């Protein structure tokens with residue numbers, strides 16, 4: 001079996017870890033029934049990669065997957081699959097599977113809590129004061145029962161919503177289809193969307209990127225939010241109209257934003273976001289894929305395919321994620 005690996009970020013440490021984990025796993029005696037002495041682990045974009053059975057990828061260039069004619073499974077190295085879906089030549093008969101790793105839900109929820117509390121408890125202002133050795137108290141924003149909205153209630157969004165409720169926020173949740181979660185006021189559809197926008201003081205986007213979620217956070221959405229709301233994007237850059245966010249912050253309609261994802265990554269040096277102190281920029285690190293935990297699912301998916309079964313967490317191509 002040949003596993004072809006491609007990560008557009010070029011992170012060599014992760015690559016080495018993936019290689020080690022997969023080779024160890026498939027060398028274990030309990031996998032002997034699959035007749036595998038151990039997989040070849042190769043660069044998908046090399047000559048050997050053309051013969052790959054399994055592709056493990058993040059941001060593959062258009063056409064690369066189609067050029068590998070023996071592929072039986074494509075696995076995303078992240079929770080999102082938009083980086084695979086945007087390939088116009090994506091083979092439509094090969095199953096695509098996304099990661100659903102509780103460790104990433106854990107990490108992303110901690111990031112959301114960190115940036116939200118930093119904003120609400122005046123972290124930026126106190127850091128600035130400290131730089132000038134100013135010891136001065138500011139009024140404390142009351143956060144008990146503060147309404148916050150989580151957009152996207154999948155495997156990650158629901159953990160975020162539950163954890164925010166557990167630390168005293170009043171949590172609204174919005175998803176394309178109606179969900180029901182304890183302690184969360186769940187909404188769906190256009191009316192639910194309006195309600196969340198108009199009620200919450202902080203808006204947290206965790207949605208998958210699809211045609212329906214592209215550009216959702218735009219001038220019209222920001223105008224409906226209560227004045228001085230905060231926006232957090234842990235979803236995808238293309239869900240945000242970046243110039244509309246900047247205008248909403250500069251007019252005072254929004255108090256600021258914490259962003260982990262951008263329309264163009266790396267964020268270009270000349271991008272206006274760098275110059276806006278009320279925008280906190282994170283370089284797509286809110287929940288980095290942890291090979292230790294994610295590999296369990298990747299191994300299970302490969303085994304399923306080799307056994308002639310369908311793996312879990314398959315991309316639904318009509319839904320878009």
Ligand code: GLV
Nearest residue numbers: 077078079080081
């Ligand atoms: C990260 O953004 C992911 O999709 O896992």
